Amino acid sequence: MSGNVLFDAPGPRTIARHRVYTGITLLAILGLVLLIVGKLNETGQLEYAKWEPFVTPDYVRVLLVDGLLKTLEMAFFAIIFAVVVGLALGVGKLSEHRWIRLPSFLVVEFFRAIPVLLLMIFIFYMLSVGDGPLSSFWCVVLALTLYNGSVLAEVFRAGVNAVPHGQVEAAYALGLRKTQVMTIIQLPQAVKIMLPAVVSQCVVALKDTTLGVYILAPGLTFISKQIYLQFFNQVPTAIVVAALFIACNLILTWIAHMLQRRLTGEKSAPAVPTGDGAGAGTF
Amino acid sequence: MDAVFSNFDEYLKAFGLTIGLFVVSSILSLVLGVFLAALRVGPVGIMRKAATVYIGIFRNTPLVIIFIFMAVAAPKLGYNFKFIEDWEVGGYHVSSFFFRSCLALTLYTAAFVCEAFRSGVNAVPLGQAEAARAIGLTFAKSMRLVVLPQALRAVVPPLTSVQVALLKNTSVAAAFGIAEATATMHALTNDNADQRPGIFLSFAVGYIILVEVLTLSSYVIERRWRVA
Numbered sequence: 001m002s003g004n005v006l007f008d009a010p011g012p013r014t015i016a017r018h019r020v021y022t023g024i025t026l027l028a029i030l031g032l033v034l035l036i037v038g039k040l041n042e043t044g045q046l047e048y049a050k051w052e053p054f055v056t057p058d059y060v061r062v063l064l065v066d067g068l069l070k071t072l073e074m075a076f077f078a079i080i081f082a083v084v085v086g087l088a089l090g091v092g093k094l095s096e097h098r099w100i101r102l103p104s105f106l107v108v109e110f111f112r113a114i115p116v117l118l119l120m121i122f123i124f125y126m127l128s129v130g131d132g133p134l135s136s137f138w139c140v141v142l143a144l145t146l147y148n149g150s151v152l153a154e155v156f157r158a159g160v161n162a163v164p165h166g167q168v169e170a171a172y173a174l175g176l177r178k179t180q181v182m183t184i185i186q187l188p189q190a191v192k193i194m195l196p197a198v199v200s201q202c203v204v205a206l207k208d209t210t211l212g213v214y215i216l217a218p219g220l221t222f223i224s225k226q227i228y229l230q231f232f233n234q235v236p237t238a239i240v241v242a243a244l245f246i247a248c249n250l251i252l253t254w255i256a257h258m259l260q261r262r263l264t265g266e267k268s269a270p271a272v273p274t275g276d277g278a279g280a281g282t283f
Numbered sequence: 284m285d286a287v288f289s290n291f292d293e294y295l296k297a298f299g300l301t302i303g304l305f306v307v308s309s310i311l312s313l314v315l316g317v318f319l320a321a322l323r324v325g326p327v328g329i330m331r332k333a334a335t336v337y338i339g340i341f342r343n344t345p346l347v348i349i350f351i352f353m354a355v356a357a358p359k360l361g362y363n364f365k366f367i368e369d370w371e372v373g374g375y376h377v378s379s380f381f382f383r384s385c386l387a388l389t390l391y392t393a394a395f396v397c398e399a400f401r402s403g404v405n406a407v408p409l410g411q412a413e414a415a416r417a418i419g420l421t422f423a424k425s426m427r428l429v430v431l432p433q434a435l436r437a438v439v440p441p442l443t444s445v446q447v448a449l450l451k452n453t454s455v456a457a458a459f460g461i462a463e464a465t466a467t468m469h470a471l472t473n474d475n476a477d478q479r480p481g482i483f484l485s486f487a488v489g490y491i492i493l494v495e496v497l498t499l500s501s502y503v504i505e506r507r508w509r510v511a
Contacts, residue, residue: 115400117457118454246343253343
């Protein structure tokens, strides 16, 4: 619902009032910025020494290669595995056989309801502490895979169910098998529907990699902790790391936006096929 | 399992702290989130932009980083919220760690609460607002009588998932020295190497019960508010 239905076109008095609101808001924002900068300045957080590690090539390299890259790697593996697990569980939840449906349901509900950190600590103690087979890096990946996989299972299930039922009936009428209906009719159409949810889950996974700091996994947070313990520049470090994460997530969201426009762009083409339109044959 | 049952009061106390974190930050984040949502659907451009920037920042920053801001960086700026320790609630003193954790959870969750409310307002069909305007209701009246009652119903499901996420996110406080459920599970796991799966399961069950209570109560509210 767009807001402009709710108001009349503003008259002169309303416009004047909105100007006053705009002024007050601007003053409040300015005041907040001044307060923050003033506080940073007062407590000496803006001194060069506190920011030095972020302009020193060696530290920047450590921050980006050992920090950001490891975090991205972790998120990448977690997402790839989570999509596979989610697909399996999601299709499992849609199965006609109760002995597949019930376990899938239980697994999904269990991993969705417990905090990732709890799971991560458990996996870390079971598989890594002492002479366990996994490094803490893979513990984080495993925990995130199980959690995000369960969330994605629900997304996949909803996406498949959102495909119009006539599509399935038509496919059966053509003589396709159950598996064929799922793989060549339902899933390809469901992907378009669920793409936004999958990408927002990618953002969640990227953010959740930071939990790895609790089990001493490598990554941006781990590196930043070492930096601020060495230079005692907690505030600048937190600002830099937050900025890096925000940039990554915004890029991810932007890619998703482009991808979605690409994939569903055909849908905004005229509903009546014109015959020569790019999207004419793709429905 | 023995480790949990012989320390059962500790188990309950840990979940009590989890619930405390959840309730306080849930209420605060609802207040802040509704305020942000009001800014976001309002007519003043700069307010909309300010709210959008807030959401862009806090939705894309990991909760752990916000915790680092609150628990590690804020004291360096002189904000340690020690004054909170003079307060007394029901015979307990509130620790400044607890308050700062709630603050971090609130700032983070408010962005999601705002988005839930906005999607709720957006879910009201356009025709409703048009009809309200057509019969001559003012902006305030059409909001109060037509749009918001319907938006409130539509907002229950997304708001529930935000609250469930908040409940699970309280576990992050474990990394910053709050002895809530996850931290207690960690401590017990550390001390009882032979009972790790049992300890994990009993804490998982605690969380699952809390999540189910939340989900069921939202279901009840949804049923009760449903119009014919």
